Amino acid sequence: MYDWLPIDIAASAMAAERLRMNALASNLANVNSTRTPEGGPYQPLEVVFQSEAPPTFQAMLDEEMGSFLGAEFSPSDQGILEGHLRGVKAWVVKSDCEPELRYEPGHPDADANGMVAYPSISPIEQMTNMIAASRVYEANAATIRMTKEMLEEALSALRQ
Amino acid sequence: MLDAIDRSIYLLEQSLNLRMARQNVIAANLANVETPGYRALDVNFEEVLRDIASRLDAEGSPTEAGTSLQPVHLELRPADASSLGNDNNTVDLERELGKLSENALMFKAQALFLGKKLAMLREAIGSSQQP
Numbered sequence: 001m002y003d004w005l006p007i008d009i010a011a012s013a014m015a016a017e018r019l020r021m022n023a024l025a026s027n028l029a030n031v032n033s034t035r036t037p038e039g040g041p042y043q044p045l046e047v048v049f050q051s052e053a054p055p056t057f058q059a060m061l062d063e064e065m066g067s068f069l070g071a072e073f074s075p076s077d078q079g080i081l082e083g084h085l086r087g088v089k090a091w092v093v094k095s096d097c098e099p100e101l102r103y104e105p106g107h108p109d110a111d112a113n114g115m116v117a118y119p120s121i122s123p124i125e126q127m128t129n130m131i132a133a134s135r136v137y138e139a140n141a142a143t144i145r146m147t148k149e150m151l152e153e154a155l156s157a158l159r160q
Numbered sequence: 161m162l163d164a165i166d167r168s169i170y171l172l173e174q175s176l177n178l179r180m181a182r183q184n185v186i187a188a189n190l191a192n193v194e195t196p197g198y199r200a201l202d203v204n205f206e207e208v209l210r211d212i213a214s215r216l217d218a219e220g221s222p223t224e225a226g227t228s229l230q231p232v233h234l235e236l237r238p239a240d241a242s243s244l245g246n247d248n249n250t251v252d253l254e255r256e257l258g259k260l261s262e263n264a265l266m267f268k269a270q271a272l273f274l275g276k277k278l279a280m281l282r283e284a285i286g287s288s289q290q291p
Binding site: 005006007009010012013016017049050051084085086087088132135136139140142143146147149150153154156157158159 | 176179180183184185186187188190191192193194195196198201236253256257260261263264267268271272274275278
């Protein structure tokens with residue numbers, strides 16, 4: 001059954017947006033970090049999105065139960081959807097953009113010319129991305145809410 | 161009488177199935193709002209439903225027609241690409257949210273109808289049992 005699939009798909013997007021929010025928070029917090037354990041200034045994080053089939057509960061169940069239930073339990077015209085509908089997967093990569101050099105001769109991390117390497121992070125860009133992330137998060141929360149209401153309504157047909 | 165009930169229950173059932181399929185497609189589009197290169201999808205559920213309804217009209221009740229009913233051919237197709245962002249993503253957030261609300265509302269209405277139909281049947285059965 002693909003009744004639960006919208007929830008799986010939306011949940012994958014919510015997880016991806018939360019990861020993005022974490023990366024953005026990390027970038028904003030480290031706007032002025034000139035030192036890291038690896039040395040050098042903080043490297044901004046970027047989040048990459050890729051569409052991917054969500055790991056559904058049903059798929060896992062089918063995999064486990066496959067030997068017990070025959071193929072006749074797999075509904076025919078639902079396969080069309082399941083192969084093509086994608087959730088989303090996100091992961092964090094370190095941006096390799098050049099650090100921003102500022103002239104601050106008194107700074108302990110200044111080089112011989114008095115230049116300090118700061119991570120090149122635009123707080124405004126991070127804030128706009130944050131707004132975008134929270135909007136997408138909301139949209140996917142709406143998907144889950146709506147799907148839940150639909151299923152509840154279908155169940156209530158039994159109750160009357 | 162039972163024919164009419166049977167037919168509408170069958171139609172409601174198919175419609176609920178198709179709406180749920182559409183919900184999947186909308187969910188996938190909304191999940192990939194930020195995925196570069198993702199193309200928004202749509203599903204031809206209205207055509208399929210119209211097809212089922214017209215076949216029901218032609219052949220009578222589904223139980224009489226039996227297996228002569230053709231299986232539903234659901235098709236995924238690219239949605240109208242009205243907004244093409246810099247990242248080649250064609251998902252229109254507002255449009256998908258609109259479709260989401262509409263689809264959920266119609267599903268709920270139809271589930272409600274189905275419940276009422278079943279309640280009617282139950283009522284009919286119950287009253288015949290009384291002396």
